Amino acid sequence: MADSSPKRAARRAGALRWDGVVGVLLLVLLLLSFGFVDGFGNALNLSFLIGNTLPIALIALPMTLLVVAGEIDLSVASTAGLSGAVMGALWNAGMAIETIIPICLLLGVVCGLVNGLLVTRLGLPSLAVTIGTLAAYRGIAQIVLGSNAVTDFPAPYLDFAAGRIGSTFVPYAFLPFLVLLAVAVVVLHATPFGRSLFAVGANEEAARFAGIRVRRHKLWLFTATGLMSALTGVFWALHYASARYDNATGLELSVVAAVLLGGIDFDGGRGTLGGAVAGVFLLGGLQNAMSLLNVSAQSQTVVTGVLLVISVLGPRVARQIAARPVALPVPPAPQTSPGPSERDR
Template structure:
């Protein structure tokens, strides 16, 4: 297969093409999909996944994972609601919640980098711990009376367009993440760490520091997502964002990020995010039950892990046959 064609059929390119096909199909055949209100609803509901997917992509590229992001988001929302009930201003509450996210991410990072514990096990533990703390902080209450201007920003649209106001800051964060991962020495180091941590260490990469930074930033972004979630849905509860980690991991892996690290693009990850979001939106319009949507998400997660591996094995086998073929 020619090299140019090989690049054209990369997994992330395939995912981008599938997203375009799904959008064209939905605009043509799914009633109500193309109206401004539904498109705004689709993007707004996908933004929490997309926000967490930015740092999660960098983390998975480095060979780690954080399953506690949804619980961190829930804890952030719970603290936000509790402090609002105590009379604090929203301008004071938001920095406190963001700092809390930094602490949660730092705890994960220290346990992984300093104690050498596997990130999968660590973040399963903190997933439960952070959610439990959120329930202690807020109980079963739901706080809904946040300032109108913040609710309007989180749920409102830009003029008469379908774009949510919150989409514009996301584009800025996306641009920063793309530059960091694909155009800086730090990003190149993450690919090196994911490909071979030992080789990266011998090459002078400060592996532990890089991973600690990634876990901390992931906690920060999860906390920001928790704030956005509470304002977007006008409700702060301890169980906000439950199950978000499954959607984030499914979308990131669907976008071609290798679970073992060292491979993938942020463009592919974001294409995976919006492919998953569009698919869920179409299923909702077709009255598919929430339970069935969860099944579809799980199937996509399996496919996203299996697909790139099968494609890579086929590529390796083809290369082996070419190398073994007799030359004229």
């Protein structure tokens, strides 16, 4: 017994891991698209693909941590929209962009804090809270900017957000994303904080009994999510050279979809950032390839929807296959009363 080498562990527990499956699917998609989709492989298209997927990818980083911890934030797109709207309004008011961006990021922190405090202090479910703030933040964005579009941001910023490095396929903005990705990977997979998130998501009660400061951890996550959403809002306005109150509308669904597709368990406690990022680019790549193939928007939506159902089903099936060699013992029947009225927590 006691052979606990990582290899052995991988063989046992993860013979078929969903994040691996998604990675392979992404690879297959890229190979097929390079081979069979005209115009997919050229650098310009690839830079578009990456640039258009970056907003989803940026928010997916903190969203992954949040979902692992058993929570969710649906207000991210509205926070991004609010951040863009404030950016436009302040720019119109003549403020320097160097001042505006930190203000927008700070605003994101506040938005995240509000979500976090409502969830952790009042004990409200994050799904309900953030559906509420989804509407509220978007409403504030409209109040701030009305139906105006602000487009005349300074050229160096626009170039950075929309341009690519020379004639390569790499957008400038991809580099800071890689840095953020590395940070997120380390935080989730190598720090005590990240480790405790898995425990919180899988069994919050047990996490509390192990001395993990559950509420504080969650507050941090919501705050970080607000910050990243605001950053995404700034990027969005610059990338598309347009600050409007309705920027990034509906983006939250793409983010959640990509994260779930990447194998992050909606019930919390399971998943890897690698899987989530693969999920993001799988969705982005698929949409790009379908557009190039002139697949109608309606059909694209259908394909995305089917993928989502698969994303919820897939990890489950993968786990079952992986678990098959090791028989799952059924726990002995509990000693006393079953039934819904289990003792209060």
